Amino acid sequence: MMASTAHPSFPQRPYSSTHGKLPERSANAFGGSAHPTGRDLARGDRERQDRERGQQLQQRESKEPEVPQISDEQREEINEAFSLFDLDKDHRIDYHEFKVALKALGFDLPKSEILSLLSTYGVPPLTPSNPPPQSNRPQNAFAAPHQSASSKPLNPNEPIPPGRLTLTLPSFQTIxxxxxxxxxxxxxxxxxxxxxxxxxxxxxxxxxxxxxxxxLGEGLEDEELVAMIEEFDLEGKGGVGRDEFVGICMS
Incomplete structure (x- = not known):
C-alpha cells in the first residue's frame, strides 16, 4: 500500500455563518409589485396635467397680446373702464366686472361670448401664494371687502372653469x-x-x-347753439334728427 503524498492544507477562509444564504428581504418584498399601481398612475397623470396647465398659463401671461390700432381717446376710455370696475383693486377683473366694464364701453355681450373670451385670455384668480401687486392707492378701512361671485375654493386637480378665470389689464385692452x-x-x-x-x-x-x-365746460352762448341747430335742422322741426346727425358725422 502506497503512502499518500502529503499536501499542504488549504488556508482556512473566514466564512461567516451567513455565507451561502440569500440576502434577507423584508416581509413585504415579494408582496409589493415593481409595477406602478393605478393610484400611482392617476397621481402621475394629475401632476403632468398640472405642469402642462401651469406652463400654458405662464406662456399666456408672458406673451404680449397684440392690441389693434385705436385712438388715444379710445385707449384712455378702455383703461378708465378697467380701473373703475376693478372693484378690489387687485389689477384683475372677474366675470361680472368684465361684463359691466364692456357694457360701459357700449358692448352688451351674451354670457357665452363672455365665457369664450375668458377661456382665451383669462388667467387663474389670485391666491394667497400669488398676491396682487402692491397698489399705491390708500386703503379705505371702512370699505367692505369685495367678494367674488363664487367663493368656493378651487380644486387644484381639476381644470379651472372659464367663469372663475380673471383678466389682466393688457388682456382687457386687447379684447x-x-x-x-x-x-x-x-x-x-x-x-x-x-x-x-x-x-x-x-x-x-x-x-x-x-x-x-x-x-363739458364749454362756454358757448345761446346764439351759437341756436345757429348750430338751424344749420342742420333741414326740416325746421326745432332739432337735429338721428339720420341728420349720422349724415353730419359720416360726411
Whole structure:
C-alpha cells in the first residue's frame, strides 16, 4: 500500500455563518409589485396635467397680446373702464366686472361670448401664494371687502372653469380694442347721439346742446347753439334728427 503524498492544507477562509444564504428581504418584498399601481398612475397623470396647465398659463401671461390700432381717446376710455370696475383693486377683473366694464364701453355681450373670451385670455384668480401687486392707492378701512361671485375654493386637480378665470389689464385692452376696431362706425355715431338725446325723443334740441355744453365746460352762448341747430335742422322741426346727425358725422 502506497503512502499518500502529503499536501499542504488549504488556508482556512473566514466564512461567516451567513455565507451561502440569500440576502434577507423584508416581509413585504415579494408582496409589493415593481409595477406602478393605478393610484400611482392617476397621481402621475394629475401632476403632468398640472405642469402642462401651469406652463400654458405662464406662456399666456408672458406673451404680449397684440392690441389693434385705436385712438388715444379710445385707449384712455378702455383703461378708465378697467380701473373703475376693478372693484378690489387687485389689477384683475372677474366675470361680472368684465361684463359691466364692456357694457360701459357700449358692448352688451351674451354670457357665452363672455365665457369664450375668458377661456382665451383669462388667467387663474389670485391666491394667497400669488398676491396682487402692491397698489399705491390708500386703503379705505371702512370699505367692505369685495367678494367674488363664487367663493368656493378651487380644486387644484381639476381644470379651472372659464367663469372663475380673471383678466389682466393688457388682456382687457386687447379684447376691448378688437371690439372697438370691428365696430360699425354708425354704431359709434348713434352712441354719441344717445348722449345728446338723453330722454330718447329722437332728436337733439337746443336744451340738449345747452346741457352737454355745460357738462363739458364749454362756454358757448345761446346764439351759437341756436345757429348750430338751424344749420342742420333741414326740416325746421326745432332739432337735429338721428339720420341728420349720422349724415353730419359720416360726411
Amino acid at each position: 376691448a380694442s378688437k371690439l372697438i376696431s370691428e365696430r360699425d362706425p354708425r354704431d359709434e355715431i348713434l352712441r354719441a347721439f344717445a348722449l345728446f338725446d338723453a330722454d330718447e325723443k329722437g332728436m337733439i334740441t337746443l336744451d340738449d346742446l345747452r346741457r352737454v355744453a355745460r357738462e
